Amino acid sequence: MSRPDNSLGNTLRAWRGRITTEDVGLPATRRRRTDGLRREELALLAGISTDYLLRLEQGRALRPSRDVVASLARALRLSTNETCHFHLVAGLLPPKPQGIPHQLPPGVQRLVSRWGNIPVGVFSASWTLLTWTSMWAALLGDPSLRPPEERNLVRAVFKEPPSDTGYPLFPAEQSTTEFKAALVADLRITHGAYPHDEEFKALMGEVMSSSEEFRGLWGAPALGSRLGGHKRLRHPLVGEIGLDSDVLKVPDHDVRIVTCTAEPGTPDEEKLEYLRVAAAQAAQAAQADQAAQAALPLSSG
CATH class of the missing domain: 1.10.260.40 (lambda repressor-like DNA-binding domains)
Incomplete structure (x- = not known):
């Protein structure tokens, strides 16, 4: 019984x-x-x-x-x-994960592939950009043009010099105290969840030693506000554009899905659609160029 x-x-x-x-x-x-x-x-x-x-x-x-x-x-x-x-x-303490996951679960991969018409970026718990849609690249610049170490939001925000691309890594004004406080608040959660992750320890030591502002925010008791919300960005093609940015967490795999959408029927939606068309045309031109290069005869000798 x-x-x-x-x-x-x-x-x-x-x-x-x-x-x-x-x-x-x-x-x-x-x-x-x-x-x-x-x-x-x-x-x-x-x-x-x-x-x-x-x-x-x-x-x-x-x-x-x-x-x-x-x-x-x-x-x-x-x-x-x-x-x-x-x-x-069972009367036991839950196990502590040893390292921050950097693998994308299949469900998240499928979501990103189906969300090609909106800007979507997926970050790890250490805020390293793992994957993105073509619309994310159209809005914020192609992350593949950055060295891998510059695809980390913490470095992009707190370390100098900034990236030479001139594009932000996140759909927000990244120099505000409010944004930085919210980012540091999330990093505190990551620090508690992965106390033994050596790569994350090295990242924290790096920004601690280089940024007095980071040290001050890390030591402050305030939790900061959320990273999402309504953001206004300046884009070289469409000028100023207002977007709703949402940060969705996937707890089992501890990744952050960041989406950007515009209010329907607004000039901001029209600008986002213009970027989508421009990105599609650029992709078609790149494919045509690759096909032309592949068709060229190999030089002899």
């Missing part, structure tokens, strides 16, 4: 019930009384005994080790948030 207050066992059974043999690469069997993995299948995947898994689910074993919880989390295909919850109901 299961104990009535058996949070750990109830959670394990619920998660076991949602996983199929196809999900984990096990051969399917024809007759099953319930959905999900059988207890012996999950035990096999996690490398523990079926009897021990039974005692966990019935609440007769209440304190599994950290290794057992980690093995079960992998076998159950748990998300980051689910893994944290699993540790808590």
Whole structure:
């Protein structure tokens, strides 16, 4: 019998019930009384005994080790948030991630590919630009023209000299105290989440040593305002343009999706559409030039 207050066992059974043999690469069997993995299948995947898994689910074993919880989390295909919850109901502190993720999850990649008509940039938790749409490049300048180290917003804001491209790395006036305070506030969250990330430590040490303003903001108790909101930018083709900038976080992978949109029916929307057409024409011209270059005969000798 299961104990009535058996949070750990109830959670394990619920998660076991949602996983199929196809999900984990096990051969399917024809007759099953319930959905999900059988207890012996999950035990096999996690490398523990079926009897021990039974005692966990019935609440007769209440304190599994950290290794057992980690093995079960992998076998159950748990998300980051689910893994944290699993540790808590097992009486353990959630694991601290060692490094900042720089990989784009497939879902975010699909979103970016479908949002080609609006400026979208995806940043890591250390505010390194990971990917962007062609409209982002049309609005803010092509990030691929920058050296990789200059695609980090923290360096772009707090380190001198600024980039030679003359374009901002983010859809906002980056020299204001309000913007810098909001950026530093988000960096504090990253610092707490990834205390062992060596690359992030090096970045913080770099800006600490070079920017008195950063040191002052880092030591201030104020949290700062949000990075999004209505922004006005000056573009060399369309002049001043007002956009709504939103920062969407993907918690499981800790990336920031930054989008820029214009209010419908406004001159700002017309300017953004003009940039879209100009970017499409530039891309077509580049493709035609590449095709012409490929068609040239190879020189002999």
